[in-house]
Amino acid sequence: xxxxxxxxxxxxxxxxxxxxxxxxxxxxxxxxxxxxxxxxxxxxxxxxxxxxxxxxxxxxxxxxxxxxxxxxxxxxxxxxxxxxxxxxxxxxxxxxxxxxxxxxxxxxxxxxxxxxxxxxxxxxxxxxxxxxxxxxxxxxxxxxxxxxxxxxxxxxxxxxxxxxxxxxxxxxxxxxxxxxxxxxxxxxxxxxxxxxxxxxxxxxxxxxxxxxxx
Numbered sequence: 001x002x003x004x005x006x007x008x009x010x011x012x013x014x015x016x017x018x019x020x021x022x023x024x025x026x027x028x029x030x031x032x033x034x035x036x037x038x039x040x041x042x043x044x045x046x047x048x049x050x051x052x053x054x055x056x057x058x059x060x061x062x063x064x065x066x067x068x069x070x071x072x073x074x075x076x077x078x079x080x081x082x083x084x085x086x087x088x089x090x091x092x093x094x095x096x097x098x099x100x101x102x103x104x105x106x107x108x109x110x111x112x113x114x115x116x117x118x119x120x121x122x123x124x125x126x127x128x129x130x131x132x133x134x135x136x137x138x139x140x141x142x143x144x145x146x147x148x149x150x151x152x153x154x155x156x157x158x159x160x161x162x163x164x165x166x167x168x169x170x171x172x173x174x175x176x177x178x179x180x181x182x183x184x185x186x187x188x189x190x191x192x193x194x195x196x197x198x199x200x201x202x203x204x205x206x207x208x209x210x211x212x213x214x
Contacts (some may be wrong), residue, residue: 027064062120076129153183
């Protein structure tokens with residue numbers, strides 16, 4: 001709720017076009033699904049649901065917020081460090097010890113959510129402002145790192161996330177099954193937003209080249 005209120009404050013404080021308003025309300029819908037819908041309660045029991053939650057934050061809500069609130073050409077120069085920062089934050093919060101700490105401590109839990117969403121929004125703003133070549137290259141690298149983390153979860157020989165050791169059986173899953181499902185979600189569906197934006201940037205660049213050549 002605090003994240004949504006902060007986003008609304010930032011949005012209201014600046015003029016917005018109709019398209020920006022649509023992006024903003026789209027982001028708010030995704031945040032409602034993430035934090036207020038039954039999905040949020042399900043993340044307590046299932047690591048796979050938590051992964052869906054995090055993917056919605058970093059790959060859906062964050063780019064929408066970047067388009068609506070954080071449009072800044074100045075961030076294009078910071079694309080590489082912002083992408084590295086976000087990747088480090090994403091991997092950090094999916095390290096078993098850091099993840100367990102976040103679920104056992106409310107302030108750290110919200111620190112996890114805010115840093116995931118905030119670092120992703122800044123990175124997406126830089127992606128949208130960067131040249132097509134730099135944006136597409138960064139998006140491909142992000143897809144690779146997301147797939148790599150997913151693969152590590154899929155092929156792990158034992159469950160890694162202690163908060164879910166005793167919470168998955170009610171859903172017909174053992175902890176390793178839940179973890180492998182989370183890895184598959186991260187490996188394939190989570191990569192689709194990055195690939196979609198990369199393809200859109202590529203097509204726009206090709207149309208621009210064809211327009212200049214006509």
